[in-house]
Amino acid sequence: MSKQLRVGMIGYGFMARTHSNAHNRLNNFFPVEHKIVLKACTGLEADKVSQFAATWGYERTEDDWRKIVAADDIDIIDICTPNNTHAEIAIAAAEAGKMVFCEKPLARTVAEAQTMVDAVEKAGVPNMVSFNYRRVPAITLAKQMIDAGRIGRPFHFRANFLQDWTISPDVPQGGDALWRLDVKAAGSGVTGDLLAHNIDVAMWLNGPITRVTAKTETFVKERMHNITGKMEPVGIDDACLFICEFANGSLGLFESTRYARGHKALKTFEMNGENGSLAFNLEEMEYLDFFEYKGTEADTRGWRRIHVTNGEHPYMNRYWVPGLVIGYEHSFLNALADFVAGVESGVPAEPTFRTGLQTQKVCEAVLKSGRTGAWEETGVEL
Amino acid sequence: MSKQLRVGMIGYGFMARTHSNAHNRLNNFFPVEHKIVLKACTGLEADKVSQFAATWGYERTEDDWRKIVAADDIDIIDICTPNNTHAEIAIAAAEAGKMVFCEKPLARTVAEAQTMVDAVEKAGVPNMVSFNYRRVPAITLAKQMIDAGRIGRPFHFRANFLQDWTISPDVPQGGDALWRLDVKAAGSGVTGDLLAHNIDVAMWLNGPITRVTAKTETFVKERMHNITGKMEPVGIDDACLFICEFANGSLGLFESTRYARGHKALKTFEMNGENGSLAFNLEEMEYLDFFEYKGTEADTRGWRRIHVTNGEHPYMNRYWVPGLVIGYEHSFLNALADFVAGVESGVPAEPTFRTGLQTQKVCEAVLKSGRTGAWEETGVEL
Amino acid sequence: MSKQLRVGMIGYGFMARTHSNAHNRLNNFFPVEHKIVLKACTGLEADKVSQFAATWGYERTEDDWRKIVAADDIDIIDICTPNNTHAEIAIAAAEAGKMVFCEKPLARTVAEAQTMVDAVEKAGVPNMVSFNYRRVPAITLAKQMIDAGRIGRPFHFRANFLQDWTISPDVPQGGDALWRLDVKAAGSGVTGDLLAHNIDVAMWLNGPITRVTAKTETFVKERMHNITGKMEPVGIDDACLFICEFANGSLGLFESTRYARGHKALKTFEMNGENGSLAFNLEEMEYLDFFEYKGTEADTRGWRRIHVTNGEHPYMNRYWVPGLVIGYEHSFLNALADFVAGVESGVPAEPTFRTGLQTQKVCEAVLKSGRTGAWEETGVEL
């Protein structure tokens, strides 16, 4: 294991933690050829950068992300900063010949995302957008089952991502984790932060979304801004609901909100096909629910809870023994393992920036429909 | 119990069974003043009418519903025929001074439903449309809790009604129970047959729906028609999805289909308010799920499964002992008990025809939006 | 339907209600040849008898059960009185040549139960003990699946019946429904009242129980006696736990209590075999859970929730449409239908008194082991 992949981390927030944890654990669990080395990290506030580096074991800190991008001893730039900085960093990293691993959503707009795709493709560098939920074993298993024809012709796909943490009007916007409520930093609200995950999984499982009609809402119109220190209008969508058509003729229904009391991270999907159905819920992510129509007797048919913890399930042979669950963080570890395997094999792991761009297109069409009230084309190419 | 309410039943299908069962059992369970008497029944085919009368104990049969409407010894006309006949029978019954109990949806169109409302109101006769699910104890409990302020300001309401019985293109349309697939008899597909139930409950719990945008789909374009004996175009909506606004500012999301493999009668709703949330699923109708935010400690909050089978729960003091469940059919019995109590008290039980008309308006706006692709106003008055 | 089965009901309590409801509905739902007629009823207090007769439609009342047993116009004696009266009434009924339908447990002791078996067998009259839960469709389906070899060689059977209604020491004993807490009337506590149900189902599904070791407990030592008006020692078992061996080599684990806070009628069982497992819970009795090992791929195996509401499920073709649930009371209706079908076919329906005697033997061995602390033989003959 003499070969190394040296990571330069940009950011020290929640996502930087999940990525650093994955980096630290890769070689404990996956038999890749490279050894991950946490080389350097950076961020806005020096003391937080130092503490982050100490906690996760980064060898050094830098006071500017440009220094990390320029450094000779860095192979991968891992972008865990607010959405409004993704494009600049990613493009600079690509131009410096670095591999780029970027948190989702890829960018704030399709135009911005397109510049990132162009940059990594021109540079020919490995790139991935961190739609980590594809690597939840239950969701990967769903993909395998769909591809194997277990549910047949699809009729319906529905998904949601429900939270409740912004119900109080006293929650401020801007700064730290709260940049997600600041439209300038985030680009959008639940659409980019939450629905992007649902859309990525939906198109992975069920193909392109072609048309959408949407409703967006901002329940709390003004919030204190942590950076300006003033009450300011809220520019993000607090909730977003949309109906869509998939290219394969099936219908989609999506909903996300941060005003669904009692739900903290209720990210679910269900897909109904001619021969079977599949359902998933992130809050109990160890299960995949499956209804099989073909090949089962009428009187013993039923929804089957697959406890996705056996060695024959995706990724699970890397962990413990049957029945013992892994958690949220392992989706990042699994994704990183696939990314590194892609680097080693030369077959890039999905979702690349180009794939992430398609999700961006759907998000943008959804937000546009929220304004126009009309059906909008997505222009997705998959 | 010398007073009687003498029933004239029009129809002998599935709904006629559920209503007759309720009639037969009312005096075993509810302490109303009147005794229900099954006086006469009628329907299209004489031998089926005879068998139906024998099974359920109707005293006589008639060969024309007009004879029942005209009979002196009938107090209530119970309409359990296909949707295209509701208006004519109900109007005749009202003009004959009879009480009218009508299966849902009230009619095929708003215009048709309006004539029925006009007729019963002009005649001043007790009337009810059989949106039976309001009287599932768990749903009635939800209503009580919402009215008591247990969930506070509403943000979201979502509901669906998923079935899978028409996936096969070999299912014919027309005749017997299959009139539901024949647009001429039914008026619409899942919108009138299934979503009407969701809409009635939604507006009972959360107030008027004001605007909608919808997607309707017919997956199987042609089916054998049982009456004509020919393959004919399918005119109904196989699936219908819509987003809506409620007058109180909350958002709604509705879906119904008969192509959701694995679901036979998955009728659910969930409502999220500032202080709590409620959820229900007809396939396990003994439960109401409740998340309470106010008044519970942060570390022991959770979704609570209320097993709605105690004496203090709505209607349950009429039945068995705590823990023992009642079923689907009891929703009709409870509704009938309330209807009779309304007759006895002079305070009409809901939903009256006028209330049923409001649901019809939403259905019509949904179907229109399915054609126009635009947001449509419902014109609901509640 | 000119043939009649004329019922004489002894008792007017909870069980008399469930039986009368079944009698009243049989001919609405099941195509038997006989018509059930509610001929006469009796009980201890005349006014309650009158009210009961009016509610359920009994043609007349009697002031002594002996008059009903002696009446020429009665075919079936239905015994719904406290356990200490079963034997005397049943024996008299048999000697009068009447069919006997008796609530469970058959009696207070094996000796008492044996006299009842002897009487009905000597008289050659149809007889049944009302272990109604065998006729919950999900449990009948379990029986069918086990008999078809779907779970293979059995290793484990576990069952419980948990309630919480006697936790308060202020609940009195004796009189009305509370005779269940009075050892003189009931014979035992949870063992005869609740575990008897579990044992009957267990031996139906898994064969004879041969040996037991048990723990019984009375948490509240004294309770006010409603009839004597004094605090008196509690003679019943509040809780009973036992381990057992089945004749087929599998192991059993049983528990019942009225001190399990949060459970009102949690009656469950689970059976594990070499090729599969089955589980049931009365509080959501519409489901049977099934794990199938053979014939399913390793990565999609899981516990399957069978929603036992389709026409192909036991008894369900008599009721509504797929997805719509029936309730607790229908288990009595199904049992009555089988009893009458047995009378008509000449093939007696189970469980007969002789079968009920076997359950009595297990109960008696369990109670004995609770006193001795040793393993006890049951002497079951099945």
Added chain:
Amino acid sequence: MSKQLRVGMIGYGFMARTHSNAHNRLNNFFPVEHKIVLKACTGLEADKVSQFAATWGYERTEDDWRKIVAADDIDIIDICTPNNTHAEIAIAAAEAGKMVFCEKPLARTVAEAQTMVDAVEKAGVPNMVSFNYRRVPAITLAKQMIDAGRIGRPFHFRANFLQDWTISPDVPQGGDALWRLDVKAAGSGVTGDLLAHNIDVAMWLNGPITRVTAKTETFVKERMHNITGKMEPVGIDDACLFICEFANGSLGLFESTRYARGHKALKTFEMNGENGSLAFNLEEMEYLDFFEYKGTEADTRGWRRIHVTNGEHPYMNRYWVPGLVIGYEHSFLNALADFVAGVESGVPAEPTFRTGLQTQKVCEAVLKSGRTGAWEETGVEL
């Protein structure tokens, strides 16, 4: 963080993986003063030791555990070997003044375990037995709630641990992970391997178990022995069921088996008290179910699913954000964090060897009762 705790690992099997993972991650998640250093490891086969060291980052390997116990640069001896070696290693480690962290069960017998307790107490070294499930956040929360009086006087405690991996008679015994089926290495079967976990949690939550009556069974009498290469009698218990009394007057019911088809690691408990009940299931370990009687209105009472993933829940402020689950492995990490905190504070973390000895006493009484068929005293001192 200049202080170090240098670990010497004995073993490289499944448990050595879970412990090494915890060691590696401690300083990423918990703010302890010491830095964990993986210094050395050893085991029976040199190549496996080398691979284990490389995977987990141990600085060196040794060919004999005695060298690790004797090494000056080791602070903690972590024992992850089969049960028959625990005592010798632990005693040597204590005599060498090392801290001892030992996998459960502490030993094969009470006598053996007692020598270990004596050794660590004589040496005055920090010691812990790895009953990791106490540190599942949902179980720790249960402990906090019980201690806060949320469920009141206890009546019942029931627990099980069900698996299905030894149903096939083709599974051999002995060697690698299969030493668990070899009575010489393991001491017992499910009693020591699985029920010991249930017993530790039960006595932590509900106090001492004083008396037991048990049934043990070995379904497969002979298995191929991987080391001897011959069919040999199976000496372990395949299944164990026991009833017990707790010192506080409540009753216990325990069951474990490796023949429960469909269950891979179904470790559950439920505890019923006067004022409430609690239930847990390891296969969906993110939940704690709670029924609260006091302080809730009768008509909205129900079992509450607490999704134990918020910052206010035990240990969860160290991980991600509300709604996102951790997994099985984190129970070891949490335990290690408490152990180190105990070393740093001078207040030893539980369960110490002395506490583990009490569980050993219950196991031994259970196994004895399995042979005698009589109630046996446990002699637990807590």
